[in-house]
Amino acid sequence: MSDCPTSSPIHILHAHTVYSVLDGASTVDEYVKYSKDHGLGYCGICDHGYSLGLHDLITKCNKGNIIPLAGIEFYWKPRPDAVFIEKPYDYGHLTLWAQNEIG
Numbered sequence: 563m564s565d566c567p568t569s570s571p572i573h574i575l576h577a578h579t580v581y582s583v584l585d586g587a588s589t590v591d592e593y594v595k596y597s598k599d600h601g602l603g604y605c606g607i608c609d610h611g612y613s614l615g616l617h618d619l620i621t622k623c624n625k626g627n628i629i630p631l632a633g634i635e636f637y638w639k640p641r642p643d644a645v646f647i648e649k650p651y652d653y654g655h656l657t658l659w660a661q662n663e664i665g
Contacts, residue, residue, distance in 0.1 A: 575606040575631060576657055582610040582635075592619040598626050606631030608657050633659035 564568050577593055578586030590607065597605035607619055616632045623630035636656045 567601075572600075573604070575608070575633065575646040575659070576596045577607045578609055578635075579607055581612055581634070585590055585606045585610060590622060592596045594622045594626055594628060597623075597628050602628070604629035604631055606633055606659060607654050608633030608659065611637060631659050633657060 574593070574596070577588070579588055579590055579593065580586055586609065593607060594605050597603075605619065605623055607615055609615055611633070612636070613634055616630075618628045619632065634657070636658065637653050638656055639653050
């Protein structure tokens with residue numbers, strides 16, 4: 563991997579697909595192909611609030627002998643009196659990935 567800025571391959575987990583409107587420009591196919599081409603062994607996505615791409619991810623990873631990492635990025639709203647680094651926020655993000663088929 564001559565174009566890799568590190569000595570180890572880059573493993574992308576916090577990846578948004580076209581299902582994350584205005585935040586993701588790549589398709590599930592492109593992420594799976596990248597993972598396969600770079601010998602990563604797995605591929606993960608975590609779209610905003612939706613799991614629309616997970617069926618494609620699991621199906622295409624299984625066909626390519628790659629482990630699918632199913633994720634999602636949730637929005638959460640803090641309590642009205644919550645303050646983070648002395649600045650109030652209207653909402654936050656939380657990224658989660660499934661550990662197995664149960665959750």
